[in-house]
Amino acid sequence: METTLSKVKLGIVGAGTWGETHAFIYNDHAHAEVVAICDMNLERAKALAAKFNIPDEQVYSSHTEMLNRSGIDAVAIVTPDFAHTQIAVDCANAGKHFIIEKPLTTSREEAIEIMEAVKLNNVRMMVDLHSRWSPLFAIPKQSILDGDIGDPYSAYYRLNDIKWVATDLLPWAAKSSILWFLGYHSVDVLRWLFNDEVERVYSVSRAGVLKDEGVDTVDVYQTILE
Numbered sequence: 341m342e343t344t345l346s347k348v349k350l351g352i353v354g355a356g357t358w359g360e361t362h363a364f365i366y367n368d369h370a371h372a373e374v375v376a377i378c379d380m381n382l383e384r385a386k387a388l389a390a391k392f393n394i395p396d397e398q399v400y401s402s403h404t405e406m407l408n409r410s411g412i413d414a415v416a417i418v419t420p421d422f423a424h425t426q427i428a429v430d431c432a433n434a435g436k437h438f439i440i441e442k443p444l445t446t447s448r449e450e451a452i453e454i455m456e457a458v459k460l461n462n463v464r465m466m467v468d469l470h471s472r473w474s475p476l477f478a479i480p481k482q483s484i485l486d487g488d489i490g491d492p493y494s495a496y497y498r499l500n501d502i503k504w505v506a507t508d509l510l511p512w513a514a515k516s517s518i519l520w521f522l523g524y525h526s527v528d529v530l531r532w533l534f535n536d537e538v539e540r541v542y543s544v545s546r547a548g549v550l551k552d553e554g555v556d557t558v559d560v561y562q563t564i565l566e
């Protein structure tokens with residue numbers, strides 16, 4: 341029997357590098373379409389909207405205005421790491437489901453604030469931890485579930501960015517760290533593969549290279565998760 345599903349109408353907040361990736365992916369999906377774009381930098385919002393033939397009246401510089409006026413079903417929050425919380429809380433309070441970029445927040449208190457707003461308003465939310473859909477990790481996960489390779493016992497995981505990401509790509513790098521934009525994926529994948537939670541963390545960091553280049557953030561973290 342053939343079923344007809346209507347398309348989920350999405351609004352994207354944050355028309356930067358990754359916001360554009362979101363737009364391409366939704367427009368490639370049979371049951372999704374991007375209908376509104378918001379960025380506090382209106383020129384950026386307009387430029388992205390133009391690539392997807394989104395009309396001017398659905399381009400916003402304020403996410404609250406977009407939530408109130410655009411007629412969207414759901415939101416993709418793709419703003420810098422430190423600028424997720426208020427938008428997420430406002431989405432939940434407006435009754436909009438949302439996908440939010442990792443890291444959910446850069447503090448525990450803000451994460452709790454989002455979770456409370458989500459529960460209170462009974463909306464659905466998801467953090468974009470898409471490594472779980474990457475064959476690199478999905479195949480070993482399936483092998484574990486099928487009993488082919490036994491239970492994982494210990495693992496190491498390394499993710500590196502080149503220095504350019506912090507010095508040139510992300511203007512907000514000093515307000516986040518490699519722990520947030522890469523470490524977050526590592527912890528998620530390991531919890532998922534082990535099907536277990538972390539009990540204790542020991543971490544050592546080193547700073548200096550980026551600080552010397554004027555980006556006030558840490559260079560590396562080496563962490564043991566028990």
Ligand SMILES: NC(=O)c1ccc[n+]([C@@H]2O[C@H](COP(=O)([O-])OP(=O)(O)OC[C@H]3O[C@@H](n4cnc5c(N)ncnc54)[C@H](O)[C@@H]3O)[C@@H](O)[C@H]2O)c1
Nearest residue numbers: 354355356357358359379380381418419420421423441521
């Ligand atoms: N899941 C992944 O693998 C992955 C990959 C890349 C980036 N990200 C995440 O995506 C997010 C965005 O990263 P990016 O590289 O696109 O950053 P970016 O700096 O290229 O773009 C962010 C955009 O958000 C806008 N913005 C900031 N505050 C806003 C606000 N309050 N309202 C509306 N717009 C606002 C900025 O003007 C900018 O255009 C970050 O959290 C990053 O960690 C995730």
